Amino acid sequence: DTGVSQNPRHKITKRGQNVTFRCDPISEHNRLYWYRQTLGQGPEFLTYFQNEAQLEKSRLLSDRFSAERPKGSFSTLEIQRTEQGDSAMYLCASSSSGVTQYFGPGTRLTVL
Amino acid sequence: AQSVTQPDIHITVSEGASLELRCNYSYGATPYLFWYVQSPGQGLQLLLKYFSGDTLVQGIKGFEAEFKRSQSSFNLRKPSVHWSDAAEYVCAVGAGTGNQFYFGTGTSLTVIP
Numbered sequence: 001d002t003g004v005s006q007n008p009r010h011k012i013t014k015r016g017q018n019v020t021f022r023c024d025p026i027s028e029h030n031r032l033y034w035y036r037q038t039l040g041q042g043p044e045f046l047t048y049f050q051n052e053a054q055l056e057k058s059r060l061l062s063d064r065f066s067a068e069r070p071k072g073s074f075s076t077l078e079i080q081r082t083e084q085g086d087s088a089m090y091l092c093a094s095s096s097s098g099v100t101q102y103f104g105p106g107t108r109l110t111v112l
Numbered sequence: 113a114q115s116v117t118q119p120d121i122h123i124t125v126s127e128g129a130s131l132e133l134r135c136n137y138s139y140g141a142t143p144y145l146f147w148y149v150q151s152p153g154q155g156l157q158l159l160l161k162y163f164s165g166d167t168l169v170q171g172i173k174g175f176e177a178e179f180k181r182s183q184s185s186f187n188l189r190k191p192s193v194h195w196s197d198a199a200e201y202v203c204a205v206g207a208g209t210g211n212q213f214y215f216g217t218g219t220s221l222t223v224i225p
Binding site: 004031033035040041042043044045048050055056091093095098099100101102103104105106 | 116118144146148153154156157158163206208211212213214215216217
């Protein structure tokens, strides 16, 4: 059990650019979740996958956001045409039981 | 709708003193409840969880929490705080078909010598 890993850990980009983050869950965890955390707030749910199927998306996930989990293992979260309001910590979590979630260290995005 | 409230944004305690962090939730069914700790540059580390059964649950690092259904609360406690406990503590409830988490805004703990 090597834990959930996320890359990159930090990303600085200019407004209007596209960015992609990667999450590698704990091996054999079939559920994978994405959350966003802004300064002074708790994490907010974005979306989750069971295996390769994306089963739910929050209203926070605008059409500029897309997430994939092509083979039911790692997942990517892409943000197109970034805006300053997208600056946040993006957290990934995985779960085998569908109950307890184990979190990665997060990717901190700064949009200039 | 599900929600989690942590009334205390920031708490300062002296090393060796006892600690209680408050968490109140709103959820229609029996919730899954969690406490996580978040240190700078680190992700969320699970401290403890409650699913059912004994309402007093023990976690790592000497923490415990008590589920009180009548008060919709799940407060975190530690009898004697150590300087290394300084961190952000976040309460969460698992809900929905995918058991996605709803988090409180967190309580920042400062420990003074």
